[in-house]
Amino acid sequence: MIRNLLVAFSIYTLATSALAAPDNHSSLIHGIAMHGEVKYPADFQRFDYTSAQAVKGGTLRRGLQGTFDSLNPFIAKGSSGDKLSLLYDTLTVQSGDEAFSQYGLLAEHIEIPEDRSWVIFHLHKTAKFHDGEAVKASDVVFTFNLLMEQGAPFYRSYYGGVSTVEALSPHQVKFTFKDGVNRELALIIGQLPVLPEHYWSSRDFSASSLEFPLGSGPYQIQSADAGRSIVYQRVKDYWAEDLPVNRGINNFDTIQIDYYKDGVVVLEALKAGRFDFRWENISKQWATSYTGPAFDQGLLQKSMIEHDNPSGMQCFLINLRKDKFKDSRVRQALNYAFDYEWSNKNLFYGLYARTNSFFANSELASSGIPEGRELEILEEFRGSVPDSVFTQTYTNPISDGSGNNRGNLRKAAKLLKEAGWVVKDNQLVNAKTGQPFTIEMIIYAPSSERIVNPYAKALKRLGIVMTVKNVEISQYINRMRSFDYDMVTGGMGQSLSPGNEQMEYWHSSSADKQGSRNYAGIQNKAIDKLVELVIAAPSREELVYRTRALDRVLLHNHYVVPQFHSGAHRIAYWDKFGQPDIAPKYDSGYSMGLMTWWVDPDKEKQLNNAKQSIKQ
Structure with missing residues (x-):
């Protein structure tokens, strides 16, 4: 599951607040959890992390580095503006103090059978778009098909488990799921932003546009100046303002974002x-x-502010689509060349910890040698994953922080030689073809140079020439979408509830799909199966074991050069x-x-x- 892009899983429950129980063993409920029970009962008044003292009014002003040239965040074209999600209501909304629970927003009730093979959302009859038109089940069907056919590639993967979607009545929409176990799908579909069919049917959805779009959410766009600012205005007659999921939220009359x-x-x-x-x-x-x-x-x-969110993996991303990176020994050597201890001491003021997991800062992170249930899961893949998965604790190379990283560079040189690369005239070349080993690192923020440049100097000592190219953010986005890079500084955000989004990150089906988030280009059958096991986890306990197994295999394949993370958010405000x-x-x-x-x-x-x- 992706959470703004983020949270953790908790198993579906027939909430104690069930309103009805039809003969087909489904229940009509107000909220659904992934694992366990929902925290809030049907008659809850507000989320605990909101305040009854909150007042409406005033302006929130944000400042961001970057730009935008589009007000359509759903397509793989242009650079979309920030916080456009404020325009759109979703079928359900996630609570911020549960691992992964969804409560009705556009959906007044949720109907679902025990096996979660389908879900019916019963829409609020009072739900309306900003132009006064009612939100109907047909809008939900239209939105789903539109995103699957013309939206960013991510949607086709994220919603790929849906077999059919149909409007049963003006206010009832049913999603039926494909065979297979994916207990998360009902919650994922609840995250669907609903778009107005009567607005988009006469417009080109696939085109990047600065036309103010129509939504049904708590805000609408007041003004937008491409690349400079967006101003959102709170909708005074917002249909869902007094729903329990919205009380004490969306309090600013105006939100201004300057670039x-x-x-x-x-x-x-x-x-x-x-x-x-x-x-x-x-x-x-x-x-x-x-x-x-x-x-x-x-x-x-x-x-x-300390938090309980997984940090994800910030790293130097290596593009396996390039032949020079296909050997895992080469990728491991690139990690030995990164002197994190020196960087943390001299560049980061000791504020970070080294990232040793794709799910760092959470219980989902692997550690030590696999044992118990985690070992049982991995035994199925013995022989198709690195032997070190079973015999070695994954750790990143460690230096003394002095800037003299000779020991790790010697290990890197040894690995490169074993992989068929030799130094000639101070240049690392392929022993068979004579092709020099060069890397183009693309960045878009000048602040990244202080991290990348020392790394480039270290690689030069190995005979690798790294060129650091600073590009405009729009070019950066386009090159990322088309996988036109050797290495980039990037990352994969994670939540406490990994699920369908893992297909986009690691699964072979997304490796050659332009615009996907499989930035490394991973195509590995064992990882494909582990991703599928994570998605199909029947309980929270099993989810943790399966995610740790996936994490361990990803780490031991050395797909990235891990960087660092912090367990706290750094904020400043007037x-x-x-x-x-x-x-x-x-x-x-x-x-x-x-x-x-x-x-x-x-x-x-x-x-x-x-x-x-x-x-x-």
Whole structure:
């Protein structure tokens, strides 16, 4: 399961709040969990991480580095604007304090049999789009078919387990699933954003466009200036405003997102009061640049918030579609050349931990030597996965942090030689063809250069010439979609509930599908089977074992050069907000967590007065 792009699984339950039990052994329920029971009963009033003290009003201003040239986030064309999900309601909505539970939004009730072979969503009869037209079951069918036929390739994989979708009545839509066990599908379909058929039937959905789209969600676009800003305005007569899943959420009257080309300028704009909230992902800036009178006086708040989300895998991604990377010894050598300890000490101010798992910072991460149930799962693949899976604990190379990484570079050189590469005239070449070993690393953020350049210098000592090419973000996106790269700095976000999205990351079926998230180009039958086992996990306990097995096999194939992660979010904001007493446990702070905040009128007045005193 993907969660904004993120959370953990918990098994379907017939909630104690079941409203009816038809003869076909299905139940009409208000919420559904992946494993276990839903936390909130049918008569719940609000999520625990929201506040009854929240008030509507005011403006939230965000500043981001990047650009956009499209208001259609569903296609693999253009660079879409940020937070466009605010325009669209989904069939269900996920709670931020459960591993993976969905509650009705557009769907007033959910009907599902015990074997989860299908699901029927009973729509609210009061649901409407922003133009006043009712949201109907036919809109759901239209949306599903539209995304499958013209949407980004991701959708065809994510919703690939659906056999049929049909409108049973104006307010009932049924999804029937293909044979096979995928207990997650009912929840995944609940995440479907519903688009208006009467709007899109006369437009080219596949074209990148800046026309303001029609939705049914809590916000609509007030203005958009391509590459510069988007302003969202809260819908005053939003049909679902008083539903329990929305109480205390979506409190800002206006949300303004301004775009900047340079990360340093973004921070300076925050300090100047040009926007209100920043989520910082550059450790150097966090350690050295969040200073000044506004911070000293407490007007700008700086906070590190620990979270329980898996960190995913941030890494140097290696494109296995290129012949020079097909030998795992080559890929392992590339990892030996990365001196993380020196980088963390000199570049990151010791703020990171090395990532040793694709599911780091969670119970899903593998460790040690496989045993028990995890070993039983892996035994099926003995002989088709690296022997080290069974005999060695995966660990990344370690240096002393001095910058003298000779020991690891010697190991890298040995691996490269074993793989058929030799040094001639200080250049690493293929022993058979004489082809030099070169790497083009593409980046789009100048801040990445301080990480990549030391790595390039280390590779040069091995005879590998790495060229670092800084490209515009639109070109970067297009090259990523077409797999036109040797290596990139990237990552695969994870949640506590891995499921269908793993097909996009690792499965052979997505390796040659342009626009997929199988950035490494992995085609491995054992991994295909492990991904399928993860998706079909019948319980939370089994999901953990199967995910650890998948993690272990991915690691021992050395598909990436792991980088680093943090178990806390670094945020800074002007002190004008009210916040609930409880933060959503599984939220990033950027999506639903921030959307539970509100502008406190008294705080905002005091802040504005204090800002004037600073200027004087």
